[in-house]
Amino acid sequence: MEGDEIMAKTIEEKQYLVRFRCDTKSHLEVKDENVCLTSCPDKDCTIFCPADVYKWEGDRMHVGFEGCHECGSCRIGCPYDNIKWEYPKGGHGIVFRLA
Amino acid sequence: MGDRFDVIVVGAGPAGTSCAYTAAKSGLNVLLIERGEYPGSKNVMGGILYRKQMEEIIPEFWKEAPLERPVVEQRFWFMDRESMVTSSYKGLEWGREPYNNFTVLRAKFDQWFASKAVEQGALLINETVVTECIVEDGRVVGVRTDRPDGDVYADVVVLADGVNSLLGKSLGFHKEWKPDEVALTVMEVMNLPKKTINERFNVEDNQGVSIEIFGDSTQGLLGTAFLYTNKDSLNIGVGTTLSGMIKKKLKPYHLLEYVKTHPMVKPYLEGGETAEYLAHLIPEGGYKSVPRLVGDGVVIVGDAAQFVNAIHREGSNMAMSSGKMAAEAIVRAKEIGDFTERTLDHYRKELYRSFVGKDLKKYKDVTHTFEDHPQYMADYIPMLNKAANKFFTVDGSPKKQKQSDIIKGFTKDKGKITVARDLIRAWKVMK
Ligand SMILES: Cc1cc2nc3c(=O)[nH]c(=O)nc-3n(C[C@H](O)[C@H](O)[C@H](O)COP(=O)(O)OP(=O)(O)OC[C@H]3O[C@@H](n4cnc5c(N)ncnc54)[C@H](O)[C@@H]3O)c2cc1C
Ligand code: SF4
Ligand code: SF4
Numbered sequence A: 001m002e003g004d005e006i007m008a009k010t011i012e013e014k015q016y017l018v019r020f021r022c023d024t025k026s027h028l029e030v031k032d033e034n035v036c037l038t039s040c041p042d043k044d045c046t047i048f049c050p051a052d053v054y055k056w057e058g059d060r061m062h063v064g065f066e067g068c069h070e071c072g073s074c075r076i077g078c079p080y081d082n083i084k085w086e087y088p089k090g091g092h093g094i095v096f097r098l099a
Numbered sequence B: 001m002g003d004r005f006d007v008i009v010v011g012a013g014p015a016g017t018s019c020a021y022t023a024a025k026s027g028l029n030v031l032l033i034e035r036g037e038y039p040g041s042k043n044v045m046g047g048i049l050y051r052k053q054m055e056e057i058i059p060e061f062w063k064e065a066p067l068e069r070p071v072v073e074q075r076f077w078f079m080d081r082e083s084m085v086t087s088s089y090k091g092l093e094w095g096r097e098p099y100n101n102f103t104v105l106r107a108k109f110d111q112w113f114a115s116k117a118v119e120q121g122a123l124l125i126n127e128t129v130v131t132e133c134i135v136e137d138g139r140v141v142g143v144r145t146d147r148p149d150g151d152v153y154a155d156v157v158v159l160a161d162g163v164n165s166l167l168g169k170s171l172g173f174h175k176e177w178k179p180d181e182v183a184l185t186v187m188e189v190m191n192l193p194k195k196t197i198n199e200r201f202n203v204e205d206n207q208g209v210s211i212e213i214f215g216d217s218t219q220g221l222l223g224t225a226f227l228y229t230n231k232d233s234l235n236i237g238v239g240t241t242l243s244g245m246i247k248k249k250l251k252p253y254h255l256l257e258y259v260k261t262h263p264m265v266k267p268y269l270e271g272g273e274t275a276e277y278l279a280h281l282i283p284e285g286g287y288k289s290v291p292r293l294v295g296d297g298v299v300i301v302g303d304a305a306q307f308v309n310a311i312h313r314e315g316s317n318m319a320m321s322s323g324k325m326a327a328e329a330i331v332r333a334k335e336i337g338d339f340t341e342r343t344l345d346h347y348r349k350e351l352y353r354s355f356v357g358k359d360l361k362k363y364k365d366v367t368h369t370f371e372d373h374p375q376y377m378a379d380y381i382p383m384l385n386k387a388a389n390k391f392f393t394v395d396g397s398p399k400k401q402k403q404s405d406i407i408k409g410f411t412k413d414k415g416k417i418t419v420a421r422d423l424i425r426a427w428k429v430m431k
Helices: A011-016 A033-039 A073-077 B014-025 B051-055 B106-119 B166-170 B194-201 B242-247 B252-260 B316-336 B341-353 B355-362 B366-372 B375-392 B399-414 B416-430
Strands: A019-021 A028-030 A054-056 A061-063 A083-085 A093-095 B004-010 B030-033 B048-050 B071-079 B084-090 B101-103 B123-125 B130-136 B139-145 B151-159 B182-191 B208-215 B223-229 B233-241 B273-283 B298-300
Touching: A011 B273, A028 A061, A073 A083, A073 B182, A073 B242, A073 B273, B004 B014, B004 B139, B004 B316, B014 B030, B014 B106, B014 B316, B030 B106, B048 B051, B048 B316, B051 B316, B071 B101, B071 B375, B084 B375, B101 B208, B106 B123, B130 B151, B130 B166, B151 B316, B182 B242, B182 B252, B208 B375, B233 B242, B233 B252, B233 B273, B298 B316, B298 B341, B316 B341, B316 B355, B341 B355, B366 B416, B375 B399, B375 B416, B399 B416
Parallel strands: B004 B030, B004 B151, B030 B123, B071 B208, B151 B298
Antiparallel strands: A019 A093, A028 A083, A054 A061, B048 B101, B071 B084, B130 B139, B139 B151, B182 B233, B182 B273, B208 B223, B223 B233
16 A cells, blocks of 8 residues: 555665765674674564664674664663674764654 | 863753853853764654743744744543543643743754854854763863864863763763663654644644553553654654563564554554654653762763653753753852862752752652553553443443442452552652
């Protein structure tokens, strides 16, 4: 249905509407992927991240930092304090245009 | 940059800009540093801006500021799967001067507000991250930025760097927030023609509605959803404690879709076009999470200090008042020529004397109580709906019988004592 498309149902559709001024360097870094692999069966960051930045690829974590909203949830919510979290370089990262 | 200022304010949100505006207006030499492309580009808010605290900074701001609609009706929905119990107040006096509150879109509003601080003489530098405070002999003397030659010095540094406050943490003023001290909130701005909004919400052009939605909107988790009217768009969002989201293995954007497609909500959004999707944390730890506020040459204001009243969704106003009070303490310190913690502590004292401190204190146990006792969201709102259903369904049984059935229904599942205890507990933390 056409009406549904513009209501941005999926996270991909939602993210498509957001403006990002991407840096070339990631501001997010998983400190030790071995911790994700061996100690963190639930991999919560792949669930609660509102921008679907973290994707577990079987043996490693893909970090799509380009789509990050810089909310801070992953830094606070990772049970192993396993995410190094910085702000993107000044002027870079997410650029909200409205609210 | 190499210069020296009286005050450096980090972050051009409502807290930082209020502080910069007030300090600059008093004749201080102010540098306001913002990491975003422009003020507001990193900031998210459901959208209710309170007239009172804004007016104390810029009188009659509504004549000039980019506002959406003055809110004339506040609705509260206690929602179950297929029903809701509602309460509301509509008052047309709120649509006239001096107004009560307004819906705003922060990207526009923050830019305008920062430009007013610049008019007062503050220097605004965008696209610049403050990476650390420069500390000498235990005293904050300036900031380091990510610009080349990016050290700048000042008598006082104001940390208005929002909920994540990496700077407050690096100074040791607070530890990392715990997942139950923050709410993860996602929202969308949906374009909808003005005429449709007016008809659907039963208002005129310059009248707005705010709706707070409790219960099924967060699937029983501690949190709320909201729906606010802008001029020709709606803000729809939902948030719960990060700890709740993690425990329930919920994806925030799935929860948002759940709210958007809920049969009570959906008709309001019909035909709307999503224009933007936004995620942000709200500090909701309350009184007990407030960090150290003052040090030698440094103060913390706004979200960075956990100044949010989650029960009444007040954050921007506490940010503004705290920014203003910090500026006043700094002006006073300047007169004395002493910027130690002892002098700047005036800010902390005034803050706790004001509505910010008093309201935080009044609700100090609310978040913890409701987080530890999920029955308020998960059980009582459905029970309320069942009771209303029973009472208003015309099925031939007398009203007196209905009332007694309802009370029995309330106590049957949980037992009288549990219900009584829950009610007393809720009364105690809210009173
Ligand atoms: C979804 C949502 C709905 C809300 N609804 C309401 C509402 O309806 N009404 C209400 O009153 N409140 C509401 N709030 C709360 C309100 O948005 C905040 O309380 C308010 O924005 C706090 O203002 P602040 O200036 O302290 O922080 P912010 O507005 O977050 O500003 C912090 C600023 O600092 C900048 N910054 C951070 N670190 C650095 C650094 N190192 N260097 C340079 N710059 C930096 C950021 O880019 C940002 O501009 C809501 C919040 C959310 C997330
Ligand atoms: S939550 Fe932390 S430890 Fe677990 S998978 Fe994510 S980054 Fe790794
Ligand atoms: S900061 Fe927020 S949006 Fe960015 S990766 Fe972490 S959880 Fe996801």
